[in-house]
Every structure is written in C-alpha cells, then in structure tokens.
Amino acid sequence: MALADFQTLVDNLVRDDSGEIATADRDAAIELAVVRYSTDRPVPAIEEVAAAGGVFLPLPAGWEARFSRLTGLALSDGEDPQPFAGVVEQGLAGERIRMELGLAAATPVIVKYTVKHAVDAGGDTVPVADREAVAGWAAALLLEQLSSLYAGNRQPTIAADTVDWQSKSRDYAARAKTLRQSYLNQLGIDDKRQVPAGAVVNLDMGDSRGNDRIVHRGRFR
Numbered sequence: 001m002a003l004a005d006f007q008t009l010v011d012n013l014v015r016d017d018s019g020e021i022a023t024a025d026r027d028a029a030i031e032l033a034v035v036r037y038s039t040d041r042p043v044p045a046i047e048e049v050a051a052a053g054g055v056f057l058p059l060p061a062g063w064e065a066r067f068s069r070l071t072g073l074a075l076s077d078g079e080d081p082q083p084f085a086g087v088v089e090q091g092l093a094g095e096r097i098r099m100e101l102g103l104a105a106a107t108p109v110i111v112k113y114t115v116k117h118a119v120d121a122g123g124d125t126v127p128v129a130d131r132e133a134v135a136g137w138a139a140a141l142l143l144e145q146l147s148s149l150y151a152g153n154r155q156p157t158i159a160a161d162t163v164d165w166q167s168k169s170r171d172y173a174a175r176a177k178t179l180r181q182s183y184l185n186q187l188g189i190d191d192k193r194q195v196p197a198g199a200v201v202n203l204d205m206g207d208s209r210g211n212d213r214i215v216h217r218g219r220f221r
Contacts, residue, residue, distance in 0.1 A: 001124050006030050006135055013139035013179065020149060021142050033138035034119050034126070040187055042069070042114035043125055048076065053105035057086065057097040060111045065095070072112035073099060081110055133186040136179040143176035 010026055045068075047060035057073075070088050074081035086099040103109070117125045119134075126134055150169035184191045 001126070001128075001131055003027075003030070003119050003121050003124070006119055006124070006131070006138070009132070009135040010138045010142070013136060014142050014146075016142070016146065018146075020146060025145065026138070026142060029138040029141040030119065030135075032141060033134050034117050036137055037126065037130065037134045038067070038116035040189060041117075041130065042067075043117055044071070044112065045115050046110060046112050048108050049111050051099075051103040051105060051107040051109055053103070055099050055102045056091075057099055057103075057109055057111070059088070059095055059097065060113060062115060063095075063113060064115050067114075067116055069114045070097065070111070071114060072110075073097070074110040074112075075103075076108045076110050130186065133183045137183045140176040140179040140183070143172045143179070147172035147176060 007026060007030065010030060014021060014026075045060070045062055047062055049057055049060050051057055059068075062068075070086065072083060073086045074083040084100055086097050088095055089098050097111070099109075119126065124131075147169045150166070150172065181191065183189075
C-alpha cells in the first residue's frame with residue numbers, strides 16, 4: 001500500500017466537503033500517524049556490528065537518532081547466538097552502546113533494535129491489519145482541526161449559522177474521538193496508560209529557625 005492509498009483512505013474518513021483541509025495538512029497528519037504507530041508498534045531490526053575493542057560498541061548503521069531503542073545484543077556463534085546485556089549511553093562523540101563485557105576489536109556482535117515504519121510512494125511497512133487504524137489516527141488529527149475551526153476561529157454573521165457551526169464542531173470532535181478510540185482498541189492499547197503519573201509528597205519542613213510553620217505543623221502529622 002503506497003502513500004497515495006493512505007491519502008485516499010484518510011480523505012474518505014474525513015470527508016471534508018468544505019475544502020478546509022489542505023493537501024499539506026493531510027500529508028502531515030499521515031506522517032504524524034506513522035510516527036505514533038511506530039512508537040506503539042516499532043519495526044524490529046537486526047544488524048551485525050563489529051566491536052571497536054573494549055566495552056563500547058558503535059551504533060548500527062540503521063539506528064534512528066531520538067527514536068531507535070536497543071532490544072538485544074548477542075555474540076554471533078553459528079546457530080546459537082549468546083545473548084548479553086548492554087545499554088545505550090551518551091558519550092562525548094555521540095551515542096554508543098556500553099556492553100556488559102569487553103570484546104576484542106572486530107568481534108561481530110548481533111544488535112537488535114527498533115526503527116520507525118515507512119510510508120512513501122513505493123509502499124509501506126505497516127501490516128495490512130493495522131493500515132486502517134493508522135489512517136484513522138491521521139483522520140482524527142484532521143477532524144480535530146476542523147472541530148477547532150468551527151468552534152471559534154470564525155464568527156458567522158447569521159444566528160442560524162452559529163448553531164450550524166457549533167453542530168459541525170461537535171460532530172467533528174465526536175468523529176475524531178471515535179477514530180482515536182478505534183486505533184487504541186485495534187492495537188490493544190489501554191487508553192489510560194498515558195495518564196501522567198503523580199505522587200503526593202509530605203515535606204514536614206520547619207522554618208528558617210527549625211520551628212513548626214503556622215500551617216502543617218509536624219507534631220500533628
């Protein structure tokens with residue numbers, strides 16, 4: 001499925017008869033949807049990298065800065081690779097992999113990591129079963145733009161038009177919400193997982209002289 005097919009699918013889901021959504025807006029929404037999907041379901045990659053000697057290993061050639069995640073390391077040993085641990089860290093010359101063991105220079109290491117999905121004119125890496133979900137997320141972004149537009153960016157001069165625009169805004173917002181939820185459901189993602197974590201900390205600190213403050217006295221807590 002090429003980019004053109006995603007564009008058609010998104011157009012069908014949005015049904016923007018007003019012509020408010022520009023082609024660039026639609027393509028940007030598709031790009032953002034692919035990034036979102038890549039975060040939820042990244043593409044697994046595997047590459048053999050030659051050790052530089054010691055505990056540090058260069059990143060694989062296909063590594064994508066600010067996105068890729070290290071998922072495994074192993075010593076190549078025929079049909080029985082020997083896994084070992086490692087982490088990606090920031091060095092003075094950039095990111096690198098710190099291994100739990102030191103290796104001689106040129107030792108081949110199997111590196112497993114993740115990369116983003118690709119959607120372009122030649123095709124895509126999104127599984128067939130998830131293509132509708134990705135297009136739906138892109139459509140939801142555009143529908144939210146339309147909802148905002150009709151909610152207040154313009155002021156119609158006729159009172160009846162005001163009611164109609166408010167109705168359109170609610171309709172677009174509801175459709176966007178439905179498509180977002182459909183994406184989460186199809187991928188089996190808990191919609192509550194992105195709720196910011198919080199913690200309440202009780203700091204019974206005294207004043208500058210070490211005495212209780214006027215409120216929140218330590219002796220009562």
